[in-house]
Amino acid sequence: MVTFDRSAQLRGAQFVDADLSGARFVRSDLSGAVMRGVELQGAELDAPWLSEPFLVNGVDVVAFVDAELDKRFPGRELRRAADPEGLRFAWDAVERTWAATLDRAAAMPPGSVDVQVDGEWSFAQTLRHLVMATDVWLRKAVLGVEQPYDPIGVPNSEYESDGHDPSVFSSEHPTYDEVLASRAEHVALVRDFIANVTADELEAVRANPWAPEYPETTLSCLHTILEEEWEHHRYAVRDLAAIESDAASTNG
Numbered sequence: 001m002v003t004f005d006r007s008a009q010l011r012g013a014q015f016v017d018a019d020l021s022g023a024r025f026v027r028s029d030l031s032g033a034v035m036r037g038v039e040l041q042g043a044e045l046d047a048p049w050l051s052e053p054f055l056v057n058g059v060d061v062v063a064f065v066d067a068e069l070d071k072r073f074p075g076r077e078l079r080r081a082a083d084p085e086g087l088r089f090a091w092d093a094v095e096r097t098w099a100a101t102l103d104r105a106a107a108m109p110p111g112s113v114d115v116q117v118d119g120e121w122s123f124a125q126t127l128r129h130l131v132m133a134t135d136v137w138l139r140k141a142v143l144g145v146e147q148p149y150d151p152i153g154v155p156n157s158e159y160e161s162d163g164h165d166p167s168v169f170s171s172e173h174p175t176y177d178e179v180l181a182s183r184a185e186h187v188a189l190v191r192d193f194i195a196n197v198t199a200d201e202l203e204a205v206r207a208n209p210w211a212p213e214y215p216e217t218t219l220s221c222l223h224t225i226l227e228e229e230w231e232h233h234r235y236a237v238r239d240l241a242a243i244e245s246d247a248a249s250t251n252g
Helices: 062-072 084-106 123-140 157-161 176-196 218-251
Strands: 205-207 215-217
Touching: 084 176, 084 218, 123 176, 123 218, 176 218, 205 218, 215 218
Parallel strands: none
Antiparallel strands: 205 215
8 A cells, every 4th residue: 555644745736537445544634625526435534623614515514513523422512611610510521421431441351442443542542642632731831840741641643743752651551550540640630720720820821832932821721631532532432332343243
C-alpha cells in the first residue's frame, strides 16, 4: 500500500476517475476538499472538530451530526458550559459516563483493554492519552506546573512534531492497574479544580500550551479537556463494541 505523509505535496491535487476505494486518511487536512460525482457507499468520516460548513449534497450537516451525538451520549451537550456551576454538572456527566464504560471494559475478556482496532489506540492507551490531555490543559496551561507530565501519558504524534519532547513519557508498558490509578488521580484533579473555580478565574488569560503566542482562557482550556473526554469516549465505546462483536463471532 502506498503511503503519503505530511512531506508529500498533495495540496491542491486533483483526482479524476481515480479509484480511492479502501483508502485511509489519518490526521490529514481535507479542509476545502471538493468531491463531485463520487461514490461514498460504506465510507466513514470521523472528524472530532467538525466545523461549519460541511456540505453533503448541498446540505450543511454539522448541526445535525452534533445533535445526534448529544442524543447518543447524554451529558455531552454540557461540554460548552460557561460558568462554574455548569462546568461542575458537565464534569459530573463525564465521570458518570466513563465510570460505566470502565465497568463495561472490566467485564470483557482479559486483554481486551490492550486490543487495538484498525491500528487505533487501545482502551488503555486512550486512558493514558487523557492523562496527558489533563496534564497539558490543566497542569501546564492553567496551573503552570513546571514539570506537568505524568510519564504514563501517551502523546499524539502531532504534538511531537510541534517540538514536544516525547522522552518524558515512559517507553515501557504500564500495567492496566497503574493506568487506572493515574487516570483516577487526573479525574480527581479536574473535579477538585472545577469545584473551587470562580467566574473571574475562568476568564484568566493563559498561554496555549502548543502555541504560546495564542491566548487561551481558563474556560477555553477546560472546554478543551471536556472535548477530549467526550471525543475519546466516543472512540473508546466504538472500539469496545467492535471487540465484543469479534469475540461473539469467534465464540458463535
